[in-house]
Amino acid sequence: MVAVILDIAVTLGFATTGYLCARLLLKEASWLDILSLAFPLGSGLMTWFFFLFGWIGISFDRLQVIVIWLGVNLVFAVLIWSKHNNFAIRKPAVIQRRPSLAGPDFVALSILGASLIISIVLSIGRSYSIYDAIAMWAPKGYGIALERSLWGAHWGNHGFAYPLNIQFIIASFRLFSGDILPGSKITFPLFFFSMLLGIYSFWVKKRVNSFVRAISILVLATVPTLFSFSMIGYANLPMVTCLVLAILWGIEGMEERDSSRQVLSGILLGITVWTIIEGMLYVAVVIPVMFIARYVSRAGQVKPIAWITPVVVIGGAWFVFYRLHGSAGSQAMSAASKMWQAFLQGNFRLPELRMILGYARRNIFEISTWGFIYPFGILFSILGWKKLRPGNDFVAFALLISTAATAVLSLGLFYLRSFDIPGFYYLLQRGFPRGFMSPTILFFILGIQLLTSFQIRHKDKGI
Amino acid sequence: MNLEDSKIGIPINRIIAQSPLFLYIVLSVLIVAVVIQVHLLWDKVLSPLAIRVEEIRGYSALERSAILHIGDEFVPYLNFLRDTIPPGGRVILPPHSTRHSFTNFGFAAYFLMPRELLNCGNDEVEACILRMTGHNSYIPVLSDFPPSEIASQVKRFVPFQDDLGVWVPK
Secondary structure (H helix, E strand, O other): OHHHHHHHHHHHHHHHHHHHHHHHHOOEOOHHHHHHHHHHHHHHHHHHHHHHHHHOOOOOOHHHHHHHHHHHHHHHHHHHHHHHOOOOOEOOOOOOOOOOOOOHHHHHHHHHHHHHHHHHHHHHHOOOOOHHHHHHHHHHHHHHHHHOOHHHHHOOOOOOOOOOHHHHHHHHHHHHHOOOOOHHHHHHHHHHHHHHHHHHHHHHHOOEOHHHHHHHHHHHHOOHHHHHHOOOOOOHHHHHHHHHHHHHHHHHHHHOOOHHHHHHHHHHHHHHHHHOHHHHHHHHHHHHHHHHHHHHHOOOOOOHHHHHHHHHHHHHHHHHHHHHHHHHHOHHHHHHHHHHHHHHOOOOOHHHHHHHHHHHHHHOOOHHHHOOHHHHHHHHHHHOHHHHOOOOOHHHHHHHHHHHHHHHHHHHHHHHHOOOOOOHHHHHHHHHHHHOHHHHHHHHHHHHHHHOOOOOEOOOOOO | OOHHHHHOOOOHHHHHHOOHHHHHHHHHHHHHHHHHHHHHHHHHHHHHHHHHHHHOOOOOHHHHHHHHHOOOOHHHHHHHHHHHOOOOOEEEEOOOOOOOHHHOHHHHHHHHOOOEEEEOOOOOHHHHHHHOOOOOEEEEOEOOEOOHHHHHHHEEEEEOOOOOEEEEEO
């Protein structure tokens, strides 16, 4: 029971930081926004500070962690007070009333809440029981807690080649509660449901019909691959959560010419880099793609310094660390080197490329893997194809090219690995779902966005 | 929308889309999709996992990990290893092989932390074992590792059951 209380305290500790950061940046936000941002934002920022302090030699003891947490939150609180004179956050104009008890929003959010509880129970119940979670994420976190140091991340596979967000989250639970449940596995369902709430909030703000958005979020929540990944302890879904939220806040920030929301998007992109090594590549394609979307659509405004600086600061700090201590154990660098050597010899592995494309074409229509995401996405894209033309709808166009860019990158990463991994088809079977979550989710958000071109745009004022 | 609109050139797909019928069709299709997905999710993921989690509810987090990834039969042996090898001990593992997850030192670390872990190299198993003369190194039996005629030269065998056990300092 004590462990449960301590695990809840750690979770709330992270969420408090996320709330304060969101409050500092946003002039107005709904409770959905706050709920969706609190954990991913707070945990990402706090673990990054733990990492920085660890790098300069401060140990990862309970006292030091509490002092760092208090210090960071105090700085946020002072900044909030000096900027807003108020800790409470204002609701956006589009969101003026609470959901009615019988309304579709309330029903959908209640079902999401129940699903979150199921996901948490099963996630904790199964403990760390899938290979990468056992061999890498958990032992690195436990190693940090064991050695009371950032350098404890040498435990587990791949040395310091991976960013340490998830590992420091796990380490925090281990440090305070011993992680005997293991309470750290609450992290993964929380990331998934944070993303769902963020998408839901985005649809509310885009005035998607309340019935359509309520049922659509349940379509997304019940995709077998996504729900499974909310329970297994891999960092892929947390990374996808940060990336998707960053794209949605970035689109909003650009559309509204709001630098604060672009800063928020930049922080989330930085946390994407800080969560898993592929995150750096996704961010590297998403940033130029969003610039292109804005300039082609001639809508909104990008504030490059506000948007890019947080990515450079958060991601850059880890990248320097990676170059100093991590690149020797990196699979990606080894694969890239082998691919380059093969290219120089004229070996482009075209059969593997065909294999990847063929596998992707079959896999995306497997209902037991992706549900009905792709059939719906394609159908809605056909119905709303006019909005996909540049200049017609910035949001739809930005989502379209973000989907395309992340899809090409995901496929490209498999192509890269085909140069390095023996038994490549097995890797493709095993790894495709986790590597293709970002484009899948973005494609579905795009589909629902395209539906708003029709009369099913929501008439009420949101929740 | 009225009939006049179609005469002034509004595309037919827009006319269809703006009718209430279109909304009902979209909602119906989405609801059917949710029902099918929930069925698949329950059938393929949640139900089997919930049953398994219920079966292993009384075990520790570490034991649940071992049961679900390696199998129920490995748990008593894992507990034996954790009881026999002291926390400060050094554990010598076979060369890494995909045949047994436990030969991966990162994987084994999760179960045996804070014990230090080392893999023998592929081409130097005999030399690796013969080097382990110290009073702090332990060699658990995993498949045909270590060869007993070599291990017996530097270690004493503590049996568990069947052929399993751990070679401890003499």
